[in-house]
Amino acid sequence: MTWRTAPHQPDGEATTAAYPAGPRTTRGAARRAAAATAFLVAAVLTGCTGTASDAAGGSSPAGDLDEDCRATKSDGGLEVTLTVAPCPPTGGGVAGTAGVAVKDAGGKAVAGAKVEINPEMPNMKMKGGNQTARPKGDGYEAKLVLGMAGDWRITVTVTPASGEASTTAFNLTAKD
Secondary structure (H helix, E strand, C coil), rough: CCCCCCEEEECCCCCCCCCCCCCCHHHHHHHHHHHHHHHHHHHHHHHHHHHHHHHCCHHHHHHCCCCCCEEEEECCCCCEEEEECCCECCCCCCEEEEEEECCCCCCCEEEEEEEEEEEEECCCCCEECCCCCCEEEEEEEEEEEEECCEEEEEEEEECCCCCCCCCEEEEEEECC
């Protein structure tokens, strides 16, 4: 129990007030309000001027896909091409498809690989859930559901029948 909550003051007189009598000021409240306002303004300006991938030195989210909603990246000796339909990608829980073409260093299609697609929204810390792609033609295809419009990172993990797993991330922006 502190002197503020004790039923008796240190000099032995009883009191009913939880706080000692005296003039009250709003200076502390004003300072807290000013600090909270400054914090909110800084948070809004930071959120509106850049993305998490920009701050980490990454590419802009819309920069990975070309006008045909296709992007190609290499990792671990594999060339992975992601194609998204519909083009442009749409959010709001509408099911689309993600086509993945995997080629080895010689440019030959990799058959029999396990391909997983994991969409996540890094700015919202929201994950979309892994989808295992099924073989289709010379590549693979999986359902792609983007829960809302905004910036998404699609992580493609390819594990060839003989070899180590390769993980490649693609950034895209889903429209309404």
